[in-house]
Amino acid sequence: MNFPVQQAQGPDRIGQQTAVEQSRAVAEVQAAIYVARQFPRDVGRSRSAMQAACGSMALADKAFYEFPRAGGKVTGSTIHLAKTLAQTWGNIQYGVSEMRRDDEYRQSEMQAWAWDVEANTRHVLTFVVPHAKFVKGKVEALLDLRDIYENNANNGARRLREAIFAVIPDFFIDEAEELCRETLNKGDGKPIEQRVEGAIKVFQQLGINADRLEQKLGRTRDQWSGADIAQLLITHKSLQRREIAVEEAFPQARITGAEITSKNGGGRKQGPPDDDPWAGQPTK
Template identity: 90%
Template structure:
């Protein structure tokens, strides 16, 4: 008596759409490598493109960030500068994606990557982003979908910046940062007096008067330089990007009882406290 022979079950069948997408992805990678080999980067042209971009205020004013941390200040280059350098260097692909969102554990698994197609150098960062933020000395859970999206986007941008800088030569990055700082110091061609008045007016809209600006820089505005205006511009952009609060960047001077009741014609003496990380050195 013959019994039917059961065929061994093979792997799950791949759908047509999945097969097409896999083939497309492989072909895209092969095409990128082929084009990069056919049209290798010209370092001289890449530097020219970078220098032209860093010589504009449009990039320079977005090139740096600054925010307080642990009694000091953290500053560096932004994702805006990183993307511009990747475009100038050429033959670089990069991206960031949310791989998985876990609402039960309130976290997202994300990945940021940058790939120098010509040198075949790839830097990948996989990381977990909690759906929470640290505010007012405590951790607050994020519930609103827009807040979660913005939190993931901000964390992804920081990792993407690291990935891009990992595949670009250090000399290229250093030269770009120096040129951007020079552009900020020179400004947009306006006289220094006009730039000072513009800076005071911009911060006045944020509720920061000239006295608090002078306290931060450590000298009266009549002695401000282009570098001082550049520092204020970086701080202003960081406030706009919500990397730092106004009161954190420009803390109010604390007044003691002795100063209030002292023999000073009834006027309050406002001096930067010694433990204030934003207060500059007193002028001599």
Template identity: 80%
Template sequence: MNFPAQMPAAPGADRIGQGTAVEQSRAVAEVQAAIYVARQFPREVGRARNAMQSACGSMALASKAFYRFPRAGGAVEGSTIHLAKTLAQTWGNIQYGVTELRRDDDYRQSEMQAFAWDVEANTRHVLTFIVPHAKFTKGKGVEALIDLRDIYENNANNGARRLREAIFATIPDFFIEEAEDLCRQTLSKGDGKPMPERIEGAVQVFKGLGVSAERLEQKLGRPRDQWTGADIAQLLITHKSIQRREIAVDDEFPQARITGVEIKNNASRGKGPSAPPTDDDPWANEPPK
């Protein structure tokens, strides 16, 4: 009896292709080379500080070094991923990154990983986390993300936050604190323009967002002619956060409410919604009825 020739076994899951083997060898060689270079050219703290001070002294970095967003009736402020990456570059011998390990469309979530590795000190901070394909919106609660671009942006935003944490966990605290102080000083000093010009520029920028000068004065607690460099710095941080959609305009600059006493006082002076508006008239922005 003739038996058929034995068929070759199907490739198993543990079989490594040539491309995979090459990539693994390249990754190992890359790690070894990074460690070798870091040992041959160790960082100089003095040079790193000079590079950091130069970077934090520019408005280009200082203007996007901080974020602000509302939480539990207040606001949370901190340093952005832009500052974190700059500090990693100036500190030197640090590798960092964020990757999407797996996307599960059935469960609508992505498994991601962010890391920062000090090659010279051989310290590594890794964060593995799950990002749901959803976002929270006011009035609607949790809303599922369907569009691929929305999912990508959601993953990128969550990855950037974890990457910032990983980088800051690798860099010394004194280096971070000095950089933050210098960035705030740069924001307070501005770009060399006189204070009245900086104030007018801030008013015009927020006017484009629908925020009047009166609402800015209400937020800062004093008229514009008394604003300081620190006030302009706070407004600049808020403006950048609004542009990044971290905070809503109405949350940061709530509309002023008219009290019953003000209504009675306006009525006693013959003012009201139908009276001719004046500069101090709280009904000035009301449409005619």
């Protein structure tokens, strides 16, 4: 009795589900291009939408980041601003995904991309994220799944920001950043005195007193301007997002010989450090 011989599946053959997914992906791309050409972006309308978004404190308050590097600081636009500009510019698709995770080598291969469907311009970034973090001058491995996820998400957001900005015209980005800074400088319509007090209060919740704020800005609180408050807001958001540590943003001042006053001196008296547990206690 003869039985039919089943031929081995060759490498050029694919499963039915894979074929369906490939066809769906091709149809989705074709549909996106067709819709973008049928409804092209109106630059004037896009600018109006961008100006309205950047004129609100809700966006301006989280539009910039700040972190230390090589003895200085690096500032720039956040992923929040990038996504808003992609939405207002229109006809842009973007995303980030983890393509492969290797637990043996403790790393993830990821991809971030942005595609201007109307102009058919695509920017893709493929990168490897180690399952580790740099803490106090040392590299520490990440073992908890949640820590690995958050580390991948943070790295993916930075690459996604770069990809989005790569497909949006520079003039559009520059105008948005300038408007966000103007919004921060103006504040929410409150007098400058109230804004100063509000800034001092939010930093006090982080254990940072007004003296350290004055030291950072190089001016006393009665001389602060709207730009100074805006800079403090950027620093505060970076602290909340854990992009910078308190010690890095507000380093303790060093005491020099000229600042040490004698009992009969007329200079400013040097008070105890903020972390002195015996501050304000009478001596016996």
